[in-house]
Amino acid sequence: MKLTFSPASPFARKVRIAAIELGLIDKIEFVPTAVAPGQPNDDYSRITPVKKLPVLILDNGDVILDSYVIVEYLDELAGGGKLIPASGATRWKVKSDHSLLQGMLDSMLLCRYEKMVRPEPLRWQAWADDHWNRAWNGMARFENQPDMLSRPLDIAQIALACVLGYADFRFADCGWRKAYPKLDAFHERMLSRPSVKISVPPPA
Secondary structure, X not given: OEEEEOOOOHHHHHHHHHXXXXXXXXXXXXXXXXXXXXXXXXXXXXXXXXXXXXXXXXXXXOEEEOHHHHHHHHHHHOOOOOOOOOOHHHHHHHHHHHHHHHHHHHHHHHHHHHHHOOOXXXXXXXXXXXXXXXXXXXXXXXXXXXXXXXXXXXXHHHHHHHHHHHHHHXXXXXXXXXXXXXXXXXXXXXXXXXXXXXXXXXXX
């Protein structure tokens, strides 16, 4: 299997953490891939027209898209029910938590593009503020969900660690640690896991 990735991508980081936790990391070849708004990558567009990281390319050439779907595939490969509960209310809770976190990461990435990629005269501050508020209010929700911060490891917790790590990486002055001390403590506990620590993005 091959995984397209960038060390800076929180979505690719999520898959990397999951692969380590599932004992499948040695079965995956990591393929560095660069994607950015306004910069064509015809070779990658032929793999995935939406040009998003990561994708998993199976040995038979099949392509699995979306970080969650990739983790779902790896979880099944590892026997199922490891990081995504197999059934019941917990399954839907974890999936819903993950969907919220995925949306938060999407909004944070858009804020990053608005600030760093879009020409300054064309920037829309109210739009960027709205997207940042979505991420910030999502953090507030998880700050007040003790179960999320203490239950056995699952894909939503991995995604939350990636959200917080991306906040450190791209929005170092946003103040999330002071605003959300329970998330700060959760993040520190997650960093004690080798899978989370080894996948921290390199300094910008």
